[in-house]
Amino acid sequence: MTSAAPADTTVGFVGLGHMGGPMAANLVKAGYRVVGFDLAPAALEQAVKDGASVADSSDAAVADADIVITMLPSGKHVIDLYNGGLLAAAKPGTLFIDSSTIDVADAKTAADLAHKAGHRAVDAPVSGGVAGAAAGTLAFMVGGSAEDFESAKPLLDVMGAKVVHCGDNGVGQAAKICNNMVLGISMIAISEAFVLGEKLGLSNQAFFDVASNASGQCWSLTSYCPVPGPVPTSPANNDYEPGFATALMDKDLGLAANALRANGVDGQLGLHAAEIYNRFKQENGGKDFSAIVTEIRNRSGESA
Numbered sequence: 662m663t664s665a666a667p668a669d670t671t672v673g674f675v676g677l678g679h680m681g682g683p684m685a686a687n688l689v690k691a692g693y694r695v696v697g698f699d700l701a702p703a704a705l706e707q708a709v710k711d712g713a714s715v716a717d718s719s720d721a722a723v724a725d726a727d728i729v730i731t732m733l734p735s736g737k738h739v740i741d742l743y744n745g746g747l748l749a750a751a752k753p754g755t756l757f758i759d760s761s762t763i764d765v766a767d768a769k770t771a772a773d774l775a776h777k778a779g780h781r782a783v784d785a786p787v788s789g790g791v792a793g794a795a796a797g798t799l800a801f802m803v804g805g806s807a808e809d810f811e812s813a814k815p816l817l818d819v820m821g822a823k824v825v826h827c828g829d830n831g832v833g834q835a836a837k838i839c840n841n842m843v844l845g846i847s848m849i850a851i852s853e854a855f856v857l858g859e860k861l862g863l864s865n866q867a868f869f870d871v872a873s874n875a876s877g878q879c880w881s882l883t884s885y886c887p888v889p890g891p892v893p894t895s896p897a898n899n900d901y902e903p904g905f906a907t908a909l910m911d912k913d914l915g916l917a918a919n920a921l922r923a924n925g926v927d928g929q930l931g932l933h934a935a936e937i938y939n940r941f942k943q944e945n946g947g948k949d950f951s952a953i954v955t956e957i958r959n960r961s962g963e964s965a
């Protein structure tokens with residue numbers, strides 16, 4: 662089915678928000694017939710400007726689809742839609758690709774529901790943010806059978822620069838939350854080191870110059886440095902405008918914490934990082950997640 666030319670493939674796209682909107686637009690540009698739906702009228706208007714057709718319900722958007730992509734806020738949204746008529750509205754054997762970031766358990770439930778309804782299903786969460794969605798350079802982490810992965814891949818290649826088959830249904834989400842758990846922990850670690858260095862009379866630039874060439878080197882330091890200066894493109898140089906918002910990091914760490922607990926993993930740093938970001942989110946959800954360094958500095962009081 663997906664080996665057909667894009668113009669012969671109809672994609673039902675549900676959830677045309679910050680991520681889904683530009684992803685759908687890239688499919689249109691590549692020649693796919695896209696029928697979209699979103700609850701927000703502004704998202705529908707943008708989709709029309711981008712050359713997609715829009716439907717007046719999610720069920721109508723998927724009725725003629727060969728492939729359905731969902732890009733929704735949470736697992737509850739995905740499962741409620743799947744149970745609420747979306748699966749029943751689709752043609753038998755439709756491939757459902759859920760690219761939302763959701764709980765591993767919810768991803769497995771969603772795939773089970775799709776299979777029981779006679780469809781095919783993969784979880785294909787992304788990293789790369791809104792900029793990656795617009796540029797078609799997302800990274801996709803895919804969970805599902807090898808056959809369904811191969812069917813999904815031509816579309817994912819249009820929307821992304823890197824597409825990895827991680828394993829069975831749910832394992833794409835597992836890759837996403839494991840990666841973002843490392844990211845949350847490493848950002849806190851780097852931020853604590855900067856603030857400790859400041860207390861000890863070590864300049865931010867000197868710490869950067871040492872650690873970026875030593876064993877403390879990591880992405881949170883060298884690509885996304887949480888203090889202004891050393892990496893000019895990092896959000897720290899732009900008053901912590903996201904980037905990757907704290908609210909999204911809080912969500913992903915919450916999913917990681919759920920998975921740690923559900924699987925009996927002694928993930929003390931993952932659980933603690935989830936608590937730290939959850940507290941920070943209460944008043945700073947819209948700031949970039951690297952602003953956690955300001956919180957650590959504020960809670961550390963005046964220099965000794």
Ligand code: NAD
Pocket residue numbers: 675676677678679680681698699700701704719732733734735738742760761762763787788789790791905909912
């Ligand atoms: P968003 O809130 O901008 O978009 C979600 C869209 O879903 C909204 O437009 C909303 O109206 C729509 N929606 C909700 N319920 C619906 C329903 N029943 N029917 C149709 N439409 C419905 O969120 P986003 O930033 O696009 O994120 C989408 C997903 O991608 C989330 O799971 C998020 O965690 C994940 N993600 C986001 C980013 C990012 O940087 N924004 C990066 C990676 C992953």
